[in-house]
Amino acid sequence: AQKVTQAQTEISVVEKEDVTLDCVYETRDTTYYLFWYKQPPSGELVFLIRRNSFDEQNEISGRYSWNFQKSTSSFNFTITASQVVDSAVYFCALSELTQGGSEKLVFGKGTKLTVNP
Amino acid sequence: DAGITQSPRHKVTETGTPVTLRCHQTENHRYMYWYRQDPGHGLRLIHYSYGVKDTDKGEVSDGYSVSRSKTEDFLLTLESATSSQTSVYFCAIKPLGSGSSPLHFGNGTRLTVT
Numbered sequence: 192a193q194k195v196t197q198a199q200t201e202i203s204v205v206e207k208e209d210v211t212l213d214c215v216y217e218t219r220d221t222t223y224y225l226f227w228y229k230q231p232p233s234g235e236l237v238f239l240i241r242r243n244s245f246d247e248q249n250e251i252s253g254r255y256s257w258n259f260q261k262s263t264s265s266f267n268f269t270i271t272a273s274q275v276v277d278s279a280v281y282f283c284a285l286s287e288l289t290q291g292g293s294e295k296l297v298f299g300k301g302t303k304l305t306v307n308p
Numbered sequence: 309d310a311g312i313t314q315s316p317r318h319k320v321t322e323t324g325t326p327v328t329l330r331c332h333q334t335e336n337h338r339y340m341y342w343y344r345q346d347p348g349h350g351l352r353l354i355h356y357s358y359g360v361k362d363t364d365k366g367e368v369s370d371g372y373s374v375s376r377s378k379t380e381d382f383l384l385t386l387e388s389a390t391s392s393q394t395s396v397y398f399c400a401i402k403p404l405g406s407g408s409s410p411l412h413f414g415n416g417t418r419l420t421v422t
Contacts, residue, residue, distance in 0.1 A: 197350075224408035236351075236398065236413040243408070282350060286408045293339060293358040294402065295366065296411055300350035 193218045193287040197299035204273055205307050212268040212302045214283030220244075224286040225259065225266045226296065231279040242266065273306045280304070311335045312414035314399050320420045327386040329417050331399030333379075339402035340382040341411065342366075342374065344395040351398065357382055389421045 194217040204210045216225065227239040240250065242259050250257045254271045270277050280303045284296040311334035321327050331340060342354040343366075353366030355374040363374050371393060373385045386393055396418050400411040 200348075226410055234396070235415055238410040238412070241408065241410050284351075289356075289364065293356065293364075294408060295341065295353055295356055297353075298343075298351040300348060 193220075193223075193285045193297040195283050195285050195297055195299035197281075197283055197302050199302045200300070201303045201305070203305045203307065206275060207272050208306075209269060209271050210273050210304065210306075212270075212281050212283075212304065214266045214268065214299060216264050216266065216283070216285045218264075218285060218287075220288065226284040226286075227257065227266075227268050228282040228284065228298075229279045230282065230301070236282075239268075270304075273304075275306050275308055278304060278306045312399060312401055312412060314397075314414040314417050316417060317415065318418045320422060321389050322422055323390060324388050327389050327419065327421075329384045329397055329399075329419070331382045331384070331414060333382075333401050335401070335403070336379050337401040337403055338379075340376065341400040341402070342372075342382065342384045343398045343400065343413075344368065345398060345416075346395050354384065354397075386419075389419075391421050393419065394421045395419060 196215045223244045225242045229237045247259050256269045258267045280301045282301045283299045287297050313332045315330045341356040343351045345351050352368045354372050357363045357376045375383045396416045398416045399414040402411050403409045
């Protein structure tokens with residue numbers, strides 16, 4: 192079965208510091224997708240990025256960047272020059288095909304990031 | 309906004325009572341999901357649906373049942389609520405698209421079982 196491990200339960204940084212959130216996954220599928228979601232203190236779940244297993248290019252979106260490495264089964268997320276508004280719980284997730292041919296996401300336990308002013 | 313409405317948003321109920329949570333979508337998506345979120349556990353899948361009257365269990369389905377009699381509504385029922393079912397429940401839909409499209413989540417239902 193698929194598994195996602197986010198070993199960092201909580202991280203606390205000071206504003207403007209760079210911070211990396213780790214995500215390690217396990218899967219037997221050759222084709223799969225990885226996701227990151229953000230959950231701010233208001234509670235909603237916000238989709239950040241999707242990456243398929245064939246695309247190992249790093250991605251950058253403003254202050255956010257993602258490093259996907261199949262060799263180490265990792266999909267890490269870096270926030271550069273963190274801001275207080277980045278304070279949230281961040282979830283990494285992995286797609287899993289079901290027997291019926293549908294699909295579901297398996298989530299890690301999340302990393303709570305606190306950015307202090 | 310993916311057009312997902314969860315109701316109620318908050319509920320307090322007593323142990324042993326039945327509870328039904330509703331997820332309503334406005335965009336006719338085929339796939340719908342119920343997750344629960346608990347501290348230290350992240351999000352765990354309870355049940356999901358891949359069409360009207362087509363549902364299947366997730367990893368934490370014990371004590372829960374679901375129904376989907378029409379495309380837009382996916383109901384989650386706790387037949388006899390227990391304190392261990394105190395949680396935040398999220399409904400999600402999965403739009404069709406190339407590859408694996410991301411899930412879009414509702415705003416959650418906070419359920420407290422006393």
